[in-house]
Amino acid sequence: MKMDIGVVLDASSPAGTTRDATALARLAEKRGLDLVVIAGNEAAGQPAGLDVWTAAAWLAGATSRIGIGVAVAAPSSPDPTDPEAPYPSVVTKAQGSLDIMAEGRIISDPAGWVVAPRDAKPEELATLAGAGLPVVVPVDSSEDIERLAALVAGPDGGSAARRRPAAARARRLPTIDYDGLPASLAETAIEPGDPGYRAVSATYLRGGAPGVVLRPRTPAEASDAVEFARRHRHLPLGIRSAGHGISGRSTNQGGLVIDVSAMNTIEVLDPDRRLVRIGPGATWKQIAAALTPYGWALGSGDYGGVGVGGLATAAGIGLLSRSHGLTIDHLRSVDLVLADGRQVRASRDDNPELFWAVRGAGANFGIATSFEFEVDEVGEVGWAQLVLLSTDIEESLRRYGEFASTAPRDTTVFLVTGQPRQGVSSIQLYAVVDSPDPDTVVERLTPFLELGTLTRQHVVMTPYSGVMSNAADIGPDGHQGFGEPHSRSAFLPALTADFARDAAAMLRSGAVYFFELRAMGGAIADPPPDEASFTHRAPAFQLTAMAGNNQRLNAVWEPLRPHFDGLYLSFETDLNPKRLLDAFPAPVLERLRDLKRRYDPDNLFRDNFNIDPKLTTPTAKEAIA
Incomplete structure (x- = not known):
């Protein structure tokens, strides 16, 4: 029996x-x-x-x-x-x-x-x-x-x-048809109470308790997962590649998660064109290591543990961006599973409107199952990690803005700081100089030593894989994030003295524990703004602030808004619909809504800054009101 x-x-x-x-x-x-x-x-x-x-x-x-x-x-x-x-x-x-x-x-x-x-x-x-x-x-x-x-x-x-x-089975939720899981996914699916559930429930920064985690290994299985999600339209749906997303909802409470981390192959398609195919679950650390023997690199963010899927459908502002452009600038095609389960390819020739949308708003349109990139020839680079102490963070921010925005495009420097302690701010600089010449590297970095008293330095010549190796591999225990991150993001046209003053006041408030400025410009600004749904090509900096309390963060962030022009969704956790108009200008957002009505009219992919197809796009004036 x-x-x-x-x-x-x-x-x-x-x-x-x-x-x-x-x-x-x-x-x-x-x-x-x-x-x-x-x-x-x-x-x-x-x-x-x-x-x-x-x-x-x-x-x-x-x-x-x-x-x-x-x-x-x-x-x-x-x-x-x-x-x-x-x-x-x-x-x-x-x-x-x-x-x-x-x-x-x-x-x-x-x-x-x-x-x-x-x-x-x-x-x-x-x-x-x-x-x-x-x-x-x-x-x-x-x-x-x-x-x-x-x-x-x-x-x-x-x-x-x-x-x-x-x-x-005692932990199964009545809202999920567990016995109706497609046969292709049943073997690898993880439910609450299964061995290994704790390893897939949380992400890098966020705790969660999903009702089931589906782990497709092929595009066909991803289509099966989407079909199962359509039958559970009443539940949250998260899409996860490596689980490092700050803004994304790659975990949830009681919903579904489609985890594509097993789709992580890296394949060279055409050595002459430097064309490679990469699965969404591959990490940038793995990609950099695979491309180094060819003398190639593909610019990403600043951390090697991040998965391709989320970053390559947002933009990819990284340590090679001023020299080689955004990650999406190297994308030549992407294979997607749409909300109706169809598998399609998007490129300049195939579904070009979808290809435009995916490069900046991809989370709203489908599950990427592979990407084809044209990568760059990149030899050894100068990789620097510097720590300086400053007793005048306002002046240090102002000087950083001057040096980082006027540096040659081969130099990209990110600044990270937090709350001053007894009047002293610790400033961490992460820099890549895209040059094999050590003297050039020293020349490019020397001005930044004026930001404070140098207390620690690590400067090496290395392939790009050495930059991305700063990430630890995800072990069998998975991520151990907990709680809910509170983060704000913005683009800064220029780092003015007034902004440095207001940002310093925010840091001194103690409400923010992490503050990062990413230098932009250079090759980022080369393509026309309408090249992709990510249109913010002109800003000099992208900034992120994180805090332990959302209410306090709002209070110190709002006074800075007059300095901003748009935001980068990857680092924003405020789900207020008004943020969509910060990320996408009104004409761009309306174009995205039209495409959403075509490709996802029932709004299945909605848990990451939802472009709701049933809404109309307000003007910027209406949004402010």
Whole structure:
């Protein structure tokens, strides 16, 4: 018979010793049962025998597969006068710790199983199993377990084929049709309670608890994932390549995530044209390492762990941009899965309007399954990481703006700082000089030493892969982000003295812990603004500010807005629809809305600065009002 059967061990009984409980749990696992529930005497507050959480941890360590249920109701407000009253925070911590140690095996909600009478007959157990939950029977002997094991044994005496483990199914959400997963995705999908779920639930900066993570390996499987998402239109939908996005919703609470990290191939298509095909899940560290033997590079951001998918559909403002342009400037075609599941190619010749849209607003139009780029010949570059201390951050910002914006286009310098400490600001400079000549590198960097007192320097000649190697590889534990990042982004036409004054005041407020200025200009400004849906070619700088409190961030950010002209969506977390007009001028946004109505009329791809096809685009004056 095909049902999940488990046992209940009474931790409060005189026989509830560690030796007895361990032996029975191990026997239940050996005989193919699905769940061991540790029950205490809730009416008495604290069990007279074993503490259920301690017993659950012990049994989890003594077994390897079987699910462990903890039958204790969650405590309400603690009673400080009762020394035996459990505290919610302590219970929650115990539950979380046990879930980490025995990932995918713990059920802490008593609603996750059905208790049958001790002497229940097979017919009665089958009826109770009809609810789709494991049925557990109180036992106190090995004979009881052998009787239950006979009910789940197959014709050959082994355990019958079963569905996902009981502990995993207990965490399924009623809003998701788990049993309706396409066959192509069922094997690799990860649900809450599965081993490995913790590794895919969070991203680099954001915590999450998605209802299911789908992991397509091919464009056809990506189409299947989109079809499943269309059947769950009521849920949030996140698209993830490597999970580093600040603005993107590549995780969520209770929704779907389509994770394309397995689509990470890097292939040279035409050495003469320097044409390469790259999967969306590849990281820039991996790409730089693959291109270095050819003497090539493809400009990206400033961190090698970022995935291609998000950056290459936004813009790609990086450490080679002033010398070689944005990442999207090297894009020659992109393969997409659209909202209706179709697989299409977008290029200057195929679906040119879609190709225009993807380069800047790609997250709204589909899932990229591969990119073709024409990369650059790039030899060794000067790579510098400098730390300086400044007692006048306003003057340092002003001087940085002067040096960075007037530097030759072979030089790109980013500045990072934060709240001054006792009047002293730590300034970190990240710079690439696209020249193989060390003397040129020194010449380009020397003016920046005037920003403060140099306290640390690391300057090397290296291939671009040496720049991108600053990122750690994502290990089997995945990302461990938590909470919700609060970030603001803007483009700065020029770094004026007035801006330096206002930015310094924001930093001194203590509301912002991270502040970055990325130098633009040079090759970024070469293409015409209408080349792609990303139109911000003229600004001198892109800036980002991050804070721990969104309300405080808004308060210190608003006074700076008169200095800005637009924003870069990759680093913005404010989902106010008005931000769309900052990212896309009104004519561009309306053109994008028209395309959205054609390619995604039901607005499936909506969880990343949604270009809603049902809305009309207000004028800039209306948006301000």
